[in-house]
Amino acid sequence: MTTVVQAPVPEVAAAPQPPIRLVAVSAGLRAPSSTRLLADRLAEAAQSALAGQGRDVDVQVVELRELAVPIAHHLVAGFPPPVLDEALEAVTSADGVIAVTPVFAASYSGLFKSFFDLIEPDALTGKPVLIGATGGTARHSLVLEHALRPLFTYLRAVVAPTAVFAASEDWGGSGDALTDTLPGRIERAGEQFAWLVVHAVRGVRDHAVQG
Template identity: 75%
Template sequence: MTAAPLKLVVVSAGLSTPSSTRLLGDRLAEAVRRAVADGGRTVDVRVVELRDLAVDIANNMVTGFPGRALAEAVAAVTGADGLIAVTPVFSASYSGLFKSFFDVIDNDALSGKPVLIAATGGTARHSLALEHALRPLFAFLRAVVVPTAVYAASEDWGGSGDALTDTLPTRVARAAGELAALLVTRPSATVTAVDTVVPFEQQLAALRPE
């Protein structure tokens, strides 16, 4: 019996079209697809573009109710087998749009979910945002973040062929391999037993003295 395709969702917080953030997300997703295929599995990839959900996210923050498009995006993220989360770096951290999206997701919804974090920026000096901002965010959400985080500065896109400095493809392949390994070995979700509900009258009776 052929196993069902794994569900991989790319969350991209890029604001422009075309976007280097989306480009990095696509490269990572393709690398994960190839790595999973080497293990005999297939992957269905869905991309969630946060720029298209900005108004819905803002409305949700104010009203507490998601619009249809946002609700579908949240359902895709929470129902995925794994995530690739990519943001541009603004002021040495993730973008406000990126953070707001994960703020509208229940704190327990990503518990145990494999996540690959990545970011783009104009200079390599902002690469530590992955470690001091994104990794703690997903640790708080109790996701399982792969060891290799991928940062792409402007100079990473125009490779010179120098094996010492053109490391983006190497980092993409390493991170994708780590996420693929988690995807194919992650156990199926188990059903948690529901506690028996004791009627209120029975609870009161237990409190009465003999």
């Protein structure tokens, strides 16, 4: 056997790294909004997990309520008003996307779907996505698995295994024997998502170097 001497792999941590850019999309309609509260908590969890790996994070929140009328215009006119264009660009260029919707009639809200309808079909390919939803009762929680996860799988995103549902009772609840508490689930989701973000970013860079 001959010994193959490999060139040393450059240490990723040695190079100065730009901050990771996360975008949280919240489809809550009211202020204050529990959907926005959940989006903020998921972003914090991801930020803290990434900070643990020595990474800086920029978080931008996209409130779909403020874009409701531009979204309707885009659907009808076929092109986005500038404010919506900026939001779509932010989402498609982010290192990771957190997407949170209230449950409306057994699914994501129409506004949430309309926004993601406006994203080019391949723009989220390989993008780490963390999904979350809110509702009045935990009976709606499988909306995450039956509606949100297939939507992002269709868009070829990489969806974190833990998706977080916050029912009203979770904001003051303590979980039960079979379910983690809301903070427990948020933390687990944040860690998984952070792992995906770090590895997806590396993957994209590797491709860029080879290309």
